[in-house]
Amino acid sequence: MKIILTGATGTAGSEVLRQALADKDVTDVLVLSRRPLDIADPKLRVAVLENFLDYSAVAPQFAGYDACLWCLGISQTEVSKEDYETITYGYALAAAQAMQGLGEGFRFCFLSGRGADSAEKSSILFARIKGKTENALTRLVQPKAWHFRPGYIHPTTAPPRRRLERWLAPLTPLLYRFLPSHIISTVELAKAMLYVAKRGSSLRIIENDDIREISQR
Numbered sequence: 001m002k003i004i005l006t007g008a009t010g011t012a013g014s015e016v017l018r019q020a021l022a023d024k025d026v027t028d029v030l031v032l033s034r035r036p037l038d039i040a041d042p043k044l045r046v047a048v049l050e051n052f053l054d055y056s057a058v059a060p061q062f063a064g065y066d067a068c069l070w071c072l073g074i075s076q077t078e079v080s081k082e083d084y085e086t087i088t089y090g091y092a093l094a095a096a097q098a099m100q101g102l103g104e105g106f107r108f109c110f111l112s113g114r115g116a117d118s119a120e121k122s123s124i125l126f127a128r129i130k131g132k133t134e135n136a137l138t139r140l141v142q143p144k145a146w147h148f149r150p151g152y153i154h155p156t157t158a159p160p161r162r163r164l165e166r167w168l169a170p171l172t173p174l175l176y177r178f179l180p181s182h183i184i185s186t187v188e189l190a191k192a193m194l195y196v197a198k199r200g201s202s203l204r205i206i207e208n209d210d211i212r213e214i215s216q217r
Contacts, residue, residue, distance in 0.1 A: 002028040007071030015186035052091040055098035067107040067197035108143040114151040151182035188215040
């Protein structure tokens with residue numbers, strides 16, 4: 001299997017990359033990135049892309065790939081409302097449109113988030129734009145899209161990077177015990193996304209508990 005990956009340096013995407021490179025079923029990983037990665041692997045290829053709204057320069061490299069795992073994202077607290085919508089909605093939709101001709105079996109796995117609002121009416125920017133993005137991807141005939149809605153993504157194979165991750169680190173055992181539907185490990189998320197990329201799922205919206213269940217298959 002050959003996969004395309006975005007967000008490979010982020011909390012979720014870096015674990016997806018690690019799991020994909022270790023997966024015997026994955027023969028090729030094409031990472032779309034603004035800059036070269038500091039790792040090397042026989043399976044890994046990196047396509048440097050300056051503008052995530054325009055894939056014309058890299059689209060010829062998509063031929064023969066089976067799935068895209070879209071892990072690119074940013075917190076709504078780090079950018080303006082306009083930039084958040086561009087990064088969350090604009091980038092993902094432009095990529096999916098550039099992948100429309102890759103065949104009926106091509107799968108697009110979108111990393112959304114718990115609380116995404118399919119009605120697109122939430123007063124919370126994150127929920128509204130994630131829901132808008134899910135809806136737009138679903139309306140595309142091709143590629144067929146699946147939407148992952150994890151709760152707090154707990155980094156388990158790398159040290160916490162963000163302030164929130166460092167603050168929550170001592171509390172994660174309690175979250176797993178008392179609020180398991182609100183937390184998922186990076187390993188569980190990566191395994192679930194790779195599973196769906198390979199085999200699909202009857203669920204198009206995959207909530208936190210579904211992610212955990214799929215990761216154990």
